[in-house]
Amino acid sequence: MDKYVYSGKHWSELKFYDHMMTDALIKHILGLSRYGMSDAGEVFEVMGQMKSADERDWALAWGGMAERLKRNAARSESRGKKVSASSAYLRAASYYRFALASFSDVNDPVMEEYTRESISCYRKYLGLSGYPGEAIEIPYENTVLSGYFYRSPAAGEKAPLIILTPGRDTLGEDTVWVYDEALKRGIHCIVVEGPGQGAALRLKKIPFRKDWEKVVSPIVDYAAMIPGVDMDRIALMGISFGGYLVPRAAAFEKRIKLCIANPGNISWGKSIGGALEMAQKMPKALRPSMVDGLVRDYAWKHGVENSIDAVIRELKKYDNSDILDKLTCRTLVMDASADINPGEAKKFYDAINCPKEYMLFDDETMGQTHTQMGCYASASERLFDWIEDNL
Structure with missing residues (x-):
C-alpha cells in the first residue's frame, strides 16, 4: 500500500476567526473536551450566539452557556444525581473561565462575577466527582495565592511533583492536559495562579512581576509540608507566558530538578x-x-x-538574558512549528548551557500550534514519556 501523502491543509491552518487570539482560544476550548471541560455542540452553539467578535459579546455568550449549565447542575444535584451534576458543574466552570480569557474591561461587573462563579462551580465539581484535587492557599507576601493540589491515586509512598505556571490568557484549570495526565502516571501536581493570573489578578488586583522566583519559592516551601511529596523530584513547568517565567524561577530556586518551558523564550518583552x-x-x-x-x-x-x-517600557523588563547561565537543572524546551513567535524557543534552547533537550511539535507529530492548543493528546503523550524518563 502506498504511503499516505498529505495533500490538503493541516488542521492548524483552519481558522474559526480572523482574530488570532480568538481563533486560538476556540481550538484550545475544543481540545479540552477530552477532559470533560467542554462539549463540541455547546462550543459551536456559543459561537453561533455571538453577536460579534467584540470581547464583551464573547464574554456574555460564554457566560450565558455557563448559566444554563449551572442551573442544570443544581437541578441534578438537588435530585442526588452526583455524576450528572459534577459533569455540568465542570463545563459551567470552564465556560465562565473562557468568558474571561479574552475580556479585559476591569470595570465591568462580569469580571468579578464570572471569576467567582467559575471558582464556585469548579469546587462543586471537585466535591461531587471525587476527582483528587483540593483547593489550597499559598502564603505570599502579605496575602495568599489560590491554587489546587492534585494527589495522584497511582502514586507510591513518595512521589514526584510537578508545579504548573499557566500563561497570560488561560487560567489554572486550563492546564488539565498536564495535571490529569500526571495523575495517571503517579505524579502529584500543584497549580497556582500567580500575580497577573486568574483570581490573583481579577479579585486581588495583583499584577505580574518579572522576578518569578518570588512566586515559585513559596510554592516549593508549601510542597515540603505535603505528605507523600518527594522533594528530590520536583519539576516546574510553565505554559505560554509561563514558559518564559519559569526558567528564571528555576535559575534561583535550586530545589527544582526539572524545568519545562513551553515554549522557551529569552526575552518575552522583546518579542x-x-x-x-x-x-x-x-x-x-x-x-x-x-x-x-x-x-x-x-x-x-x-x-x-x-x-x-x-x-513597551514595562515589557522591556521581561528579559532573561542575564540569568541564562544560572539555569543549571535539566531543562526541556518545547516548541511548535506554527507558534506565534517562531524561532524564539530554539534561540532560548541554544543559549542555555544546562543539561537540556529540545522537543519540536510539527505537522507530522501534531501539536504544532502555540502550546499545543487543540491537540493535547499527542502533546501529553510525548511530554510525559520524557518526564517519566527524567523525573
Whole structure:
C-alpha cells in the first residue's frame, strides 16, 4: 500500500476567526473536551450566539452557556444525581473561565462575577466527582495565592511533583492536559495562579512581576509540608507566558530538578514589545484593530498606565538574558512549528548551557500550534514519556 501523502491543509491552518487570539482560544476550548471541560455542540452553539467578535459579546455568550449549565447542575444535584451534576458543574466552570480569557474591561461587573462563579462551580465539581484535587492557599507576601493540589491515586509512598505556571490568557484549570495526565502516571501536581493570573489578578488586583522566583519559592516551601511529596523530584513547568517565567524561577530556586518551558523564550518583552513598537510607528488608522485591545490587556495585567509607551517600557523588563547561565537543572524546551513567535524557543534552547533537550511539535507529530492548543493528546503523550524518563 502506498504511503499516505498529505495533500490538503493541516488542521492548524483552519481558522474559526480572523482574530488570532480568538481563533486560538476556540481550538484550545475544543481540545479540552477530552477532559470533560467542554462539549463540541455547546462550543459551536456559543459561537453561533455571538453577536460579534467584540470581547464583551464573547464574554456574555460564554457566560450565558455557563448559566444554563449551572442551573442544570443544581437541578441534578438537588435530585442526588452526583455524576450528572459534577459533569455540568465542570463545563459551567470552564465556560465562565473562557468568558474571561479574552475580556479585559476591569470595570465591568462580569469580571468579578464570572471569576467567582467559575471558582464556585469548579469546587462543586471537585466535591461531587471525587476527582483528587483540593483547593489550597499559598502564603505570599502579605496575602495568599489560590491554587489546587492534585494527589495522584497511582502514586507510591513518595512521589514526584510537578508545579504548573499557566500563561497570560488561560487560567489554572486550563492546564488539565498536564495535571490529569500526571495523575495517571503517579505524579502529584500543584497549580497556582500567580500575580497577573486568574483570581490573583481579577479579585486581588495583583499584577505580574518579572522576578518569578518570588512566586515559585513559596510554592516549593508549601510542597515540603505535603505528605507523600518527594522533594528530590520536583519539576516546574510553565505554559505560554509561563514558559518564559519559569526558567528564571528555576535559575534561583535550586530545589527544582526539572524545568519545562513551553515554549522557551529569552526575552518575552522583546518579542511582544518589538511588535508593539512596529505598530506604534504606523498611522493609527492603519494599525491592526487588535493592537488597542492588546495594549489595554497588557497594561491591566502588568499594572501600568494604559498607553503603548508604558506597556513597551514595562515589557522591556521581561528579559532573561542575564540569568541564562544560572539555569543549571535539566531543562526541556518545547516548541511548535506554527507558534506565534517562531524561532524564539530554539534561540532560548541554544543559549542555555544546562543539561537540556529540545522537543519540536510539527505537522507530522501534531501539536504544532502555540502550546499545543487543540491537540493535547499527542502533546501529553510525548511530554510525559520524557518526564517519566527524567523525573
